[in-house]
Amino acid sequence: MESTLDIFVKAIFSENMIFAYFLGMCSYLAVSKTVKTGLGLGVAVVFVLGVTIPINYLLENYVLKEGALEWLNPDYGVNGASTINLSFLSFIMFIAVIASIVQLVEMLVEKFAPALYGALGIFLPLIAVNCSILGGALFMQDRQYSTMTDAVAFGLGSGIGWLIAIVFIAAIREKIRYSNVPPALRGLGITFIITGLMGIAFMSFMGIDY
Amino acid sequence: MLLILVKLEFKVMSESVEKAKAPAEPLFSKKNKKLITDPLSDNNPITIQVLGICSALAITVQVEQAFFMSASVLFVLIFGNWTISLLRNLIPSRVRIIVQLVVVASLVIIVNEVLQAFVPDVSEKLSVFVGLIITNCIIMGRFEAFAMANKPWPSVLDAIGNAVGYAWILLIVAVAREILGSGKFWGLEILPKGFYELGYVNNNLMILPPMALIVVGIIIWIQRSRNSSLVEEH
Numbered sequence: 297m298e299s300t301l302d303i304f305v306k307a308i309f310s311e312n313m314i315f316a317y318f319l320g321m322c323s324y325l326a327v328s329k330t331v332k333t334g335l336g337l338g339v340a341v342v343f344v345l346g347v348t349i350p351i352n353y354l355l356e357n358y359v360l361k362e363g364a365l366e367w368l369n370p371d372y373g374v375n376g377a378s379t380i381n382l383s384f385l386s387f388i389m390f391i392a393v394i395a396s397i398v399q400l401v402e403m404l405v406e407k408f409a410p411a412l413y414g415a416l417g418i419f420l421p422l423i424a425v426n427c428s429i430l431g432g433a434l435f436m437q438d439r440q441y442s443t444m445t446d447a448v449a450f451g452l453g454s455g456i457g458w459l460i461a462i463v464f465i466a467a468i469r470e471k472i473r474y475s476n477v478p479p480a481l482r483g484l485g486i487t488f489i490i491t492g493l494m495g496i497a498f499m500s501f502m503g504i505d506y
Numbered sequence: 507m508l509l510i511l512v513k514l515e516f517k518v519m520s521e522s523v524e525k526a527k528a529p530a531e532p533l534f535s536k537k538n539k540k541l542i543t544d545p546l547s548d549n550n551p552i553t554i555q556v557l558g559i560c561s562a563l564a565i566t567v568q569v570e571q572a573f574f575m576s577a578s579v580l581f582v583l584i585f586g587n588w589t590i591s592l593l594r595n596l597i598p599s600r601v602r603i604i605v606q607l608v609v610v611a612s613l614v615i616i617v618n619e620v621l622q623a624f625v626p627d628v629s630e631k632l633s634v635f636v637g638l639i640i641t642n643c644i645i646m647g648r649f650e651a652f653a654m655a656n657k658p659w660p661s662v663l664d665a666i667g668n669a670v671g672y673a674w675i676l677l678i679v680a681v682a683r684e685i686l687g688s689g690k691f692w693g694l695e696i697l698p699k700g701f702y703e704l705g706y707v708n709n710n711l712m713i714l715p716p717m718a719l720i721v722v723g724i725i726i727w728i729q730r731s732r733n734s735s736l737v738e739e740h
Binding site: 315316317318319320321322325326384385386387388390391392395396421424425426427429430431434435438478479480481482483484485486488489491492493494495496499 | 557562614633716730734
């Protein structure tokens with residue numbers, strides 16, 4: 297049985313969203329030109345993952361999973377509500393939760409923390425279509441974490457892993473501007489190759505995980 | 507919400523049928539052909555527009571997975587682009603992202619159910635990546651950039667062009683990784699036994715996830731060396 301700390305550390309390093317699963321690559325490549333914007337988007341991702349994963353966890357366990365609706369009415373239908381399996385609806389439910397939470401978070405941040413909104417503002421709408429958010433929800437469903445704490449740890453861990461990845465690549469891209477890269481590789485090509493090399497480096501963390 | 511969408515769609519469809527009676531440009535005019543051929547090379551969604559990378563890399567270990575993934579994206583993109591294009595005048599711009607997500611999510615649910623029913627082992631291997639078609643940037647990108655502003659037929663052509671542009675990069679990466687990494691194609695051994703007896707060893711590095719990035723990087727490199735107008739400043 298994995299402890300909560302295991303799940304947290306694993307999500308950051310050996311199962312890093314970018315280097316192990318390539319989730320959220322689109323915004324990772326588009327917004328990593330400078331460290332400052334990378335950091336802004338990274339923080340927003342940590343925030344949204346930390347909020348949406350627990351909500352989707354509750355949804356999965358009390359509405360969607362086979363037998364999850366048992367609390368509703370055990371005597372419903374022929375064999376009770378425990379036979380209802382709504383998991384085919386999970387994609388649409390998860391994405392609806394994510395899109396609405398992102399909207400809600402945007403409004404709340406704007407109202408109560410205008411300074412933070414100034415920093416995160418433009419990135420928040422981008423996040424609804426960031427693969428790592430939906431990916432996190434689907435991995436959570438796939439791995440069936442046993443408690444809410446585990447789900448929260450997984451959400452925050454994945455977010456922090458993503459933040460680390462984007463800050464690292466942004467720092468490298470800032471410096472690589474001064475190097476003599478072959479013209480055809482400039483920009484996108486070299487970013488891909490560097491990410492690949494960083495991925496290989498991050499794989500060494502697998503050594504901890506048997 | 508879905509019900510409203512379906513109703514609206516019906517209304518628009520009947521309208522567009524009426525409009526179609528007017529003489530229109532030929533189905534495959536020069537402009538329309540360009541919609542298909544452009545995304546194949548000079549405006550490729552993966553190597554030039556940098557969209558849809560997320561799913562493209564994770565499922566290229568085997569050709570079979572890459573093939574089913576491409577087919578799913580083709581289906582979702584064609585029908586999604588068509589639907590959004592029909593609805594384009596009815597979607598309020600403030601909620602358009604949510605409407606687009608609902609359309610994609612419904613199509614992806616269909617794809618997922620079909621894959622689970624007919625190719626359960628592939629569906630098992632693709633695991634979460636079928637669901638991630640929803641947030642595949644190619645799809646949202648095409649909805650935003652093309653279907654919201656164009657008629658249904660060009661949108662379908664645009665969808666085919668982009669999905670095929672996505673598919674061929676995916677298949678090249680998958681073929682390279684499967685042959686070099688495990689000496690197989692579509693799960694069949696294709697390298698002669700004699701190779702191994704001579705001391706040839708499969709390159710296990712190719713199976714690891716980071717190599718997908720490096721292979722795509724090399725494809726980008728080749729493409730940009732051949733066409734120097736695509737080279738970007740840092």
